[in-house]
Amino acid sequence: xxxxxNLWLGFSVAVTPTNLLFCLIGALVGTLIGVLxxxxxxxTISMLLPLTYxxxxxxxxxxxxxxxxxxxxxxxxxxxxxxxxxxTSSVVTTLDGHQMARQGRAGAALAIAALGSFFAGxxxxxxxxxxxxxxxxxxxxxxxxxxxALMALGLVGAVVLASGAIDKAIGVTVxxxxxxxxxxxxxxxxxxxxxxxxxLSDGIGFVVIAMGLFGVADILVNLEKAEMPRLTAVVGRxxxxxxEFRRAAPAAVRGTLLGSLIGVLxxGSAALAAFSSYAxxxxxxxxxxxxxxxAVEGVAGPESAxxxxxxxxxxxxxxxxxxxxxxxxxxxxxxxxxxxxxxxRFISEQPALFWGVICSMWVGxxxxxxxxxxxxxxxxxxxxxxxxxxxxxxxLLCCIGVYSLNSSATEVLFMLGFGVLGYLLLxxxxxxxxxxxxxxxxxxxxxxxxxxxxxxxxxxxxFLQRPISAGLLIGAALLLVxxxxxxxxxxxxxAFQEE
Amino acid sequence: MSVTRRCAVAGAVLAVSAALSGASxxxxxxxxxxxxxxxxxxxxxxxxxxxxxxxPLGRVLGQTIVVDNRSGAGGNIGSEFVxxxxxxxxxxxxxxxxxxxxxxxxxxQLNFDVVRDFEPVALLVDVPNVLIVNPKTLPEIKxxxxxxxxxxxxxxxxxYASTGNGASTHLAGAQFAQAANxxxxxxxxxxxxxxxxxxxxxEAQIMFQQSIPIMGQLKAGTFRPLGxxxxxxxxxxxxVPTIAExxxxxxxxxxxxxxLFVPKGxxxxxxxxxxxxxxxxxxxxxxxxxxxxxxxxxxxSSRDEFRQVQARDIDKWRDRVRKSGAQVD
Numbered sequence: 001x002x003x004x005x006n007l008w009l010g011f012s013v014a015v016t017p018t019n020l021l022f023c024l025i026g027a028l029v030g031t032l033i034g035v036l037x038x039x040x041x042x043x044t045i046s047m048l049l050p051l052t053y054x055x056x057x058x059x060x061x062x063x064x065x066x067x068x069x070x071x072x073x074x075x076x077x078x079x080x081x082x083x084x085x086x087x088t089s090s091v092v093t094t095l096d097g098h099q100m101a102r103q104g105r106a107g108a109a110l111a112i113a114a115l116g117s118f119f120a121g122x123x124x125x126x127x128x129x130x131x132x133x134x135x136x137x138x139x140x141x142x143x144x145x146x147x148x149a150l151m152a153l154g155l156v157g158a159v160v161l162a163s164g165a166i167d168k169a170i171g172v173t174v175x176x177x178x179x180x181x182x183x184x185x186x187x188x189x190x191x192x193x194x195x196x197x198x199x200l201s202d203g204i205g206f207v208v209i210a211m212g213l214f215g216v217a218d219i220l221v222n223l224e225k226a227e228m229p230r231l232t233a234v235v236g237r238x239x240x241x242x243x244e245f246r247r248a249a250p251a252a253v254r255g256t257l258l259g260s261l262i263g264v265l266x267x268g269s270a271a272l273a274a275f276s277s278y279a280x281x282x283x284x285x286x287x288x289x290x291x292x293x294x295a296v297e298g299v300a301g302p303e304s305a306x307x308x309x310x311x312x313x314x315x316x317x318x319x320x321x322x323x324x325x326x327x328x329x330x331x332x333x334x335x336x337x338x339x340x341x342x343x344x345r346f347i348s349e350q351p352a353l354f355w356g357v358i359c360s361m362w363v364g365x366x367x368x369x370x371x372x373x374x375x376x377x378x379x380x381x382x383x384x385x386x387x388x389x390x391x392x393x394x395x396l397l398c399c400i401g402v403y404s405l406n407s408s409a410t411e412v413l414f415m416l417g418f419g420v421l422g423y424l425l426l427x428x429x430x431x432x433x434x435x436x437x438x439x440x441x442x443x444x445x446x447x448x449x450x451x452x453x454x455x456x457x458x459x460x461x462x463f464l465q466r467p468i469s470a471g472l473l474i475g476a477a478l479l480l481v482x483x484x485x486x487x488x489x490x491x492x493x494x495a496f497q498e499e
Numbered sequence: 500m501s502v503t504r505r506c507a508v509a510g511a512v513l514a515v516s517a518a519l520s521g522a523s524x525x526x527x528x529x530x531x532x533x534x535x536x537x538x539x540x541x542x543x544x545x546x547x548x549x550x551x552x553x554x555p556l557g558r559v560l561g562q563t564i565v566v567d568n569r570s571g572a573g574g575n576i577g578s579e580f581v582x583x584x585x586x587x588x589x590x591x592x593x594x595x596x597x598x599x600x601x602x603x604x605x606x607x608q609l610n611f612d613v614v615r616d617f618e619p620v621a622l623l624v625d626v627p628n629v630l631i632v633n634p635k636t637l638p639e640i641k642x643x644x645x646x647x648x649x650x651x652x653x654x655x656x657x658x659y660a661s662t663g664n665g666a667s668t669h670l671a672g673a674q675f676a677q678a679a680n681x682x683x684x685x686x687x688x689x690x691x692x693x694x695x696x697x698x699x700x701x702e703a704q705i706m707f708q709q710s711i712p713i714m715g716q717l718k719a720g721t722f723r724p725l726g727x728x729x730x731x732x733x734x735x736x737x738x739v740p741t742i743a744e745x746x747x748x749x750x751x752x753x754x755x756x757x758x759l760f761v762p763k764g765x766x767x768x769x770x771x772x773x774x775x776x777x778x779x780x781x782x783x784x785x786x787x788x789x790x791x792x793x794x795x796x797x798x799x800s801s802r803d804e805f806r807q808v809q810a811r812d813i814d815k816w817r818d819r820v821r822k823s824g825a826q827v828d
Contacts, residue, residue, distance in 0.1 A: 042541055043541065046541040046546065046550075046566075050554055139696075140699055140700045143697070144702060184572075186663065186687055186688070186689050198572050198575060198576050198579065198610070199576070201575075202570070202571040202572065316696075320699060320721075321715050321719070322692060322695050322696050323692045323712075326692075327542070329543075329692055332542075333542050333544075333547040334547075336714065337551060337789065339792060341715030341718070342715050343715035344716075344721050346715070346719075406571070406576075407567055407569055408569065451686060451688075451702075455658060455703075
């Protein structure tokens with residue numbers, strides 16, 4: 001039983017008093033920055049990095065990892081309570097989580113988010129322990145054609161995300177695609193739509209758009225209401241009801257599986273995992289119209305998915321030595337300074353370090369649950385804050401968060417601009433979430449389309465010759481048909497009724 | 500509530516870092532922390548190295564040093580920020596041969612001048628690019644000579660990955676292809692992680708990659724190093740020949756350095772002091788070991804030597820950029 005021996009080794013490292021302490025510190029700091037909008041784990045970890053040079057590598061990694069997955073827990077809190085995604089991965093949590101809060105079910109939503117995250121964290125830990133090497137190999141099957149196909153599937157999914165009219169969802173997604181065009185084109189080095197503004201040369205930041213469209217726009221919409229709707233803190237009991245549990249549990253399981261797989265893909269992220277899970281839940285729901293109006297599954301699925309994805313994104317780095325995203329690149333840099341550079345031989349060369357970090361993730365998830373559940377009652381009280389205090393606080397936190405990304409005042413102005421755009425979108429009855437998905441996926445899709453054609457020397461059949469790419473494209477086509485057909489039918493029905 | 504908590508955390512962090520950096524001799528007014536601006540994202544080589552340097556440098560100067568990345572436009576956003584900063588000794592830039600030599604030609608319109616607007620402080624390290632292939636995708640290629648023979652036999656077959664248009668990894672590849680007269684196709688990626696993934700999956704077969712992120716891979720044998728882009732072999736990879744030796748291209752080299760700059764007009768004593776301290780740190784055995792582990796070559800040098808290196812490299816890269824056809828606008 002290699003696995004048991006490995007886990008034993010891992011836990012013996014993870015539960016030493018020092019490592020437990022730093023795991024707790026990491027989880028606490030992570031929760032905190034997760035709650036603060038815009039202040040992400042990347043900036044925090046880079047700030048804390050110099051402090052860790054004096055630690056044992058395993059202790060340092062345990063703490064840094066704790067910050068990362070802790071942030072995924074914390075990010076959902078503001079998303080649910082005040083419709084403000086604390087982390088990019090909690091954007092979708094705002095859709096149904098905040099609606100639940102408006103109906104007095106904030107406590108239930110927070111509890112489901114925490115429990116779903118815990119479940120996902122535990123399963124993902126086990127997943128990493130059992131299946132790291134084969135999963136990492138799967139990631140390597142993904143080349144440019146597969147990424148293109150995956151993004152195409154995601155974009156069709158973006159339309160599914162929206163609960164309103166399909167034409168509006170498509171329009172908003174296309175707007176997102178156009179915004180994604182801004183910046184320097186990877187393949188040619190040409191700047192597009194930058195108007196010689198240096199801050200635009202690398203494109204607009206995701207956080208800038210998300211904060212503007214969600215945080216600022218929501219405040220603007222609320223401001224014009226003469227009578228503020230008072231939020232009821234709790235309707236019924238604070239905890240989820242039996243029915244809510246029953247609906248959340250399977251969604252959490254599906255979200256965990258999906259998130260674990262997407263996290264492994266290089267370039268996949270917790271945010272993509274959350275988006276996909278939401279689309280999946282909505283697609284398989286018996287009554288999709290409940291989504292966007294406080295569906296429990298819309299909280300449980302994505303919250304599980306983003307936490308699972310955050311954890312499995314360690315796999316490519318720890319098993320192949322390839323960072324899956326910017327944050328993992330930072331972790332890898334840190335590991336090099338500690339003198340333990342990751343590589344494919346990492347697990348066999350540093351078993352105590354590898355298994356120690358993996359097992360600490362489970363320990364950290366237990367801690368996060370213990371930290372978060374009692375806090376729920378406290379967070380819910382925040383809803384009693386009058387708007388005149390809540391709104392300026394949110395606005396200030398958004399500004400700090402965006403400024404902290406690149407220390408750029410221009411980006412804060414961009415955020416305010418997107419706030420106005422978000423306000424207009426809401427006024428026209430358009431949902432902002434598909435815009436964000438288009439914004440994220442569009443540039444990746446274009447980049448990989450052109451790269452695939454560059455590598456195939458211009459042969460378009462490459463997308464269908466490769467099995468994974470062909471499968472994903474067929475999936476996208478089917479989903480597209482499924483999206484179009486019902487609305488097609490509905491318009492026809494309406495036409496009949498008018499006769 | 501969140502705000503107070505954040506302050507508490509920030510306070511704790513500052514207290515700990517102050518304790519770690521310690522307080523020593525009073526040097527220049529300590530009104531606020533010194534900042535080292537980086538022009539590349541957090542986690543990039545410049546960021547990692549700046550943080551490594553900031554700790555001992557802060558200790559000897561008795562100052563808190565903060566690394567602040569203002570990334571974008573190939574490092575130009577950070578450079579422009581420092582070019583316009585007050586020359587009071589509180590703002591430094593970790594520049595590279597990319598930001599302070601290559602970009603002068605690569606970008607047609609810069610809002611600042613890489614020579615006139617900066618005072619060079621200290622040359623820090625040479626950053627070699629390693630020519631790598633993946634032994635799983637190209638098992639038969641064991642040396643640069645093998646690679647050149649294979650590439651000549653099938654022109655246009657191999658792809659070389661880079662970390663972006665106009666990045667040193669791209670220019671080294673273009674410069675190599677031209678010198679060796681082989682037809683290999685450039686495939687740019689958005690930074691190191693996707694480029695390395697492409698090398699792993701076999702989408703690209705050849706790459707000039709900076710040593711920092713691949714030291715572990717080279718030791719594990721995932722990537723086979725065929726040559727190193729420096730003029731001499733480097734201590735961390737003693738068995739890897741130079742490109743000049745391995746590919747029979749006498750005189751070929753292509754490296755980028757990291758260096759400290761300040762805005763023009765910064766008081767002379769401050770510049771001199773930081774140059775001296777940086778050189779001392781670069782010669783410190785413990786620090787030297789850390790830089791060598793990352794495959795870097797410490798370059799302690801006088802300010803005049805640094806000035807000459809920069810002037811020479813601006814000319815050298817102008818020629819290489821033009822020949823490669825790379826441009827960004």
